[in-house]
Amino acid sequence: MNIKKSYDIFRAFNFLVFCVLMLLMASCRKDEFMPVPEGEIVPSEEATANLKEVLSATSYTLFKAAWARSTMEAKLKTYGERTKFTLFVPTDAAFLADGMTLEKINTTSPEVLDELLMYHTIASGVNPRDLVARLDNTIEKSILPNPALRTKPISPFNSGGSDPYFYRQYLKVEQGHLYINGKDAGNVQPISAKNGILWPVNRLLHKPTKTMLQALQDDGRFGIYLDVMQRCSDLYFEITEYNLERPWTPGLVVDETQGPPYVNIVFSSLLAPTDAAFHTAGFADADAVMEFNKKRGLPYVDWDLGEVVGMFASDYLLTLHRWSDLIYPKSANYSFGGRANSTCFYSNDLNNDLLGNYMLRDGQYDGTLPVMTMPLEFGKTANGAVTIKAKGSTHTPATIIDGDINTLMGPIHAVDHLIPTADFKF
The missing domain is CATH 2.30.180.10 (FAS1 domain)
Known part of the structure; x- marks a missing residue:
C-alpha cells in the first residue's frame, strides 16, 4: 500500500512537472512571436513567400x-x-x-x-x-x-x-x-x-566616399581645427630637433603604408569643432591659438631623461574631441598606449546610459599605463540635440549642430563649442 501510494504521488508529481514544462514552452513560443512594439510582423519562420x-x-x-x-x-x-x-x-x-x-x-x-x-x-x-x-x-x-x-x-x-x-x-x-x-x-x-x-x-542610402580628413577639409567649417592640429604637429617635430614626430592624422586617413592583407583603416568618430566654436572661445584664428600656446608654455625636451616634457595648451582644449587621444600617456618608448576600444559612435549612441562607464583604453599590459574610461558627459537640449562636456566641467557644453556626417571611418559630429578638460582655465 505504501509502495502504491508512493507510486501515485510520484506519478502525480511527474504530471505536474510535465504541465509546468508545457506552460514554459508555450510561454517561450508566445514570447518568441510577440509583436515588436513598433507593430506586428510575420516571423520569417511563418512567412510563405520569398x-x-x-x-x-x-x-x-x-x-x-x-x-x-x-x-x-x-x-x-x-x-x-x-x-x-x-x-x-x-x-x-x-x-x-x-x-x-x-x-x-x-x-x-x-x-x-x-x-x-x-x-x-x-x-x-x-x-x-x-x-x-x-x-x-x-x-x-x-x-x-x-x-x-x-x-x-x-x-x-x-x-x-x-x-x-x-x-x-x-x-x-x-x-x-x-x-x-x-x-x-x-x-x-x-x-x-x-x-x-x-x-x-524613407531615404536613399549613400555609401561614404571620403576619409574623415577629406570630409573635414572639403566641408569648409573646420579650418582652424585642421590648421592648429597641423601646426602643433610641425612645432613638436621642430622642438625635438626633428627627432620625434607627433602625427595627428592616423585614424583620419587610410594608412597608405599598408595595404591588403594588413589593416589600413580604423572605425571611429570625431567631435569636430567648427571655426565658430573657436570664435566663441575667444580665438579669431589658428594664429591666436598658437599664440595662446606660447603664452602658456611649450613642451620641451629634457635631454638628460631623453623625453619630451609638457604639452601644448591646445591639447587640453582639443583632446576630448577625439576621445582623449592627445593626452593619453605613452609608454617609455612612446608606443603601446594601451589597447583602444572602438570609438565609432553615431549620435544616437551618445548618452550616459550607454557610454557613461565605457572603457576607451584598457591600459598598458604591465600596468604602467592607466585604464581610461569615458571622460565625457552627455545630455540633450530642449530640442533634442546632443550636448557634450567633460565630466565635472563647468564650461558651456558643446552641442552637436550637424551630426552623423558619414565617412569611410565613421561619423563626424560638428559641434558649436570647444570641449576642454574639466580643469582647463582659459
Missing part, C-alpha cells in the same frame, strides 16, 4: 525597376539557399527626392545599380525586436565591399589579422523609427519573407 515574391507584391516601383535592371538576383544566389537577407527598400518618394526617376534608372548601368543595391543589402535576416532591445546600434555589414581597404577583425580569434572592408550599416529602432547610421529612415513596417526581411525606408 523576398523576390514579397518585393514583387509591393508598390515600390522604382526599387523594383532598379532591381530588375541590376544583377542582384545572381549575386544573392552566390550566397547559397540558406542565407537570409535584409533589403532596405527606399520608397518611390525617396528615389524621386534623390533624382532617381524611372527614366534615370533605365539609363543607369547595371554595375552602378548593383553598387547602390548592394549597399542596401545585408547578408543576414535582421530581427527588428533585437534592434529595439539594444541601447547601442547594431553593426551590420552590407554586401558591398571595398577591396582596397582592410579593417581590424571583429573575431577575437583573428586578433593578428584583418578583415575585408564591407560598407557598414549601424541600425537602431527608437520609438518605432528605424535609424540607419544615426539618421531617421522612417517608421514603415518591415515585411518578413522565408529568406529574410524587406524593410522600406
Whole structure:
C-alpha cells in the first residue's frame, strides 16, 4: 500500500512537472512571436513567400525597376539557399527626392545599380525586436565591399589579422523609427519573407566616399581645427630637433603604408569643432591659438631623461574631441598606449546610459599605463540635440549642430563649442 501510494504521488508529481514544462514552452513560443512594439510582423519562420515574391507584391516601383535592371538576383544566389537577407527598400518618394526617376534608372548601368543595391543589402535576416532591445546600434555589414581597404577583425580569434572592408550599416529602432547610421529612415513596417526581411525606408542610402580628413577639409567649417592640429604637429617635430614626430592624422586617413592583407583603416568618430566654436572661445584664428600656446608654455625636451616634457595648451582644449587621444600617456618608448576600444559612435549612441562607464583604453599590459574610461558627459537640449562636456566641467557644453556626417571611418559630429578638460582655465 505504501509502495502504491508512493507510486501515485510520484506519478502525480511527474504530471505536474510535465504541465509546468508545457506552460514554459508555450510561454517561450508566445514570447518568441510577440509583436515588436513598433507593430506586428510575420516571423520569417511563418512567412510563405520569398523576398523576390514579397518585393514583387509591393508598390515600390522604382526599387523594383532598379532591381530588375541590376544583377542582384545572381549575386544573392552566390550566397547559397540558406542565407537570409535584409533589403532596405527606399520608397518611390525617396528615389524621386534623390533624382532617381524611372527614366534615370533605365539609363543607369547595371554595375552602378548593383553598387547602390548592394549597399542596401545585408547578408543576414535582421530581427527588428533585437534592434529595439539594444541601447547601442547594431553593426551590420552590407554586401558591398571595398577591396582596397582592410579593417581590424571583429573575431577575437583573428586578433593578428584583418578583415575585408564591407560598407557598414549601424541600425537602431527608437520609438518605432528605424535609424540607419544615426539618421531617421522612417517608421514603415518591415515585411518578413522565408529568406529574410524587406524593410522600406524613407531615404536613399549613400555609401561614404571620403576619409574623415577629406570630409573635414572639403566641408569648409573646420579650418582652424585642421590648421592648429597641423601646426602643433610641425612645432613638436621642430622642438625635438626633428627627432620625434607627433602625427595627428592616423585614424583620419587610410594608412597608405599598408595595404591588403594588413589593416589600413580604423572605425571611429570625431567631435569636430567648427571655426565658430573657436570664435566663441575667444580665438579669431589658428594664429591666436598658437599664440595662446606660447603664452602658456611649450613642451620641451629634457635631454638628460631623453623625453619630451609638457604639452601644448591646445591639447587640453582639443583632446576630448577625439576621445582623449592627445593626452593619453605613452609608454617609455612612446608606443603601446594601451589597447583602444572602438570609438565609432553615431549620435544616437551618445548618452550616459550607454557610454557613461565605457572603457576607451584598457591600459598598458604591465600596468604602467592607466585604464581610461569615458571622460565625457552627455545630455540633450530642449530640442533634442546632443550636448557634450567633460565630466565635472563647468564650461558651456558643446552641442552637436550637424551630426552623423558619414565617412569611410565613421561619423563626424560638428559641434558649436570647444570641449576642454574639466580643469582647463582659459
